Amino acid sequence: MTGMWFGLAAIALAGAGALLYVDRTRRDQSGRVRQIWAKAQGYTYTGSDDQLAGEWHRAAMAKQDYLTATDVVRGTRRGEQFVLFDLEETATIVAVRREIGSDVDIDLRLKSTAPPKDGDLNLLGAIGPRVVFATDLEIARRVCDQRMVAFTESVPPALSMLWSEGRWTLGSLPVSSSGRDWDAAIEAVARLSGILHVLPPVTDPSELEVDHDPTRPRPRPDVSDAPAVSDSDAPVARDLPSAVRDVPRREAPDAPRREAPESQRREAPESQRRNAPAPAPTNTPKPGSGPQRSGTVRPVD
Structure with a gap:
C-alpha cells in the first residue's frame, strides 16, 4: 500500500516537472517569437524589466507593481514612443506616450x-460596444465625439x-496574442492617444484661474495693462560711473577763417560806399x- 502511494507521488512529480518544462519551453518560444518580430519591425527588445510595471496603477495594471515585465519591446509608431510587454502570466500591455x-x-x-475599482473614476456612459x-465627466463628454464613436467600433475585440x-495611453491583450494582434493593438492605442491630445494639459496649481475653462485657450495679455515707464525710471547722470561723469566737455575748435584776396579787399570799401544808404539829414536850428x-x-x- 505504501509503495502505491509512493508511485502516485512519483507520477505526480513527474507530471509537474513535465508541465514546468512545457511552460518554460513555451515562454522561451514566445520570447523568441517576440524578439524576431521586434527585430523585423526595427524595435528594441529586452528580456525583462523589474521597474516597468510600477509606472502605471490603473485598469489591468492596478496593484501589479510587484510583477516583472518580460519580453519588453520599445519603439515608435505614428511619431510617438510605445512599449509592449508581458505582465508575466496576467496580460500583454501596450503603452503609448504622448508629448503632453x-x-x-x-x-x-x-x-x-x-x-474599475478606482474611486476617482466615474461612469460617463456607453459609447459603441x-x-x-x-x-472629469464634463471634459470626457467633450472628448467623446464622432471620432471616438468611430474609434470604439473599430477597436479589435x-x-x-x-x-x-x-x-x-494603454491597452490590455491576452498573453496568448500573436504578432498580428500586437500590430493591431499598437495601432489602436496610438489612435486613441492621438484623440486624447485634446485633453487639457497638466497645469501648475499656482497658475490655476478660477474663471478659466481648461479646455479653452487662454486670452492674450492686453498691451494697455503693461506698466508705463515713468521719468524716474529713466537713467540720469548721477547713475553713471564717476569716471564717466567727471570727464570734462571739450568744445569744438573754431573753423579757420579764410582771408579774401587783396583785389577783393580793395574793391570792398568802394562797393560798400556805393551801396551804403545816404545819411539822414539832421535838422540844425538857425x-x-x-x-x-x-x-x-x-x-x-
Whole structure:
C-alpha cells in the first residue's frame, strides 16, 4: 500500500516537472517569437524589466507593481514612443506616450468587463460596444465625439481594456496574442492617444484661474495693462560711473577763417560806399530862431 502511494507521488512529480518544462519551453518560444518580430519591425527588445510595471496603477495594471515585465519591446509608431510587454502570466500591455500629459484620465472597456475599482473614476456612459469612465465627466463628454464613436467600433475585440494615465495611453491583450494582434493593438492605442491630445494639459496649481475653462485657450495679455515707464525710471547722470561723469566737455575748435584776396579787399570799401544808404539829414536850428530860454539877455542894437 505504501509503495502505491509512493508511485502516485512519483507520477505526480513527474507530471509537474513535465508541465514546468512545457511552460518554460513555451515562454522561451514566445520570447523568441517576440524578439524576431521586434527585430523585423526595427524595435528594441529586452528580456525583462523589474521597474516597468510600477509606472502605471490603473485598469489591468492596478496593484501589479510587484510583477516583472518580460519580453519588453520599445519603439515608435505614428511619431510617438510605445512599449509592449508581458505582465508575466496576467496580460500583454501596450503603452503609448504622448508629448503632453493630462490630469484627466479616461477608461474605455468592454461592457462584459468588470468596472474599475478606482474611486476617482466615474461612469460617463456607453459609447459603441464599450463603457466610458473618467475622472472629469464634463471634459470626457467633450472628448467623446464622432471620432471616438468611430474609434470604439473599430477597436479589435482582443483589446478588452483601454485607458489613459498622465502622458500614457494603454491597452490590455491576452498573453496568448500573436504578432498580428500586437500590430493591431499598437495601432489602436496610438489612435486613441492621438484623440486624447485634446485633453487639457497638466497645469501648475499656482497658475490655476478660477474663471478659466481648461479646455479653452487662454486670452492674450492686453498691451494697455503693461506698466508705463515713468521719468524716474529713466537713467540720469548721477547713475553713471564717476569716471564717466567727471570727464570734462571739450568744445569744438573754431573753423579757420579764410582771408579774401587783396583785389577783393580793395574793391570792398568802394562797393560798400556805393551801396551804403545816404545819411539822414539832421535838422540844425538857425541862429536866432527857436525858442529862447528864460533868463537870457538879447543884445541891443
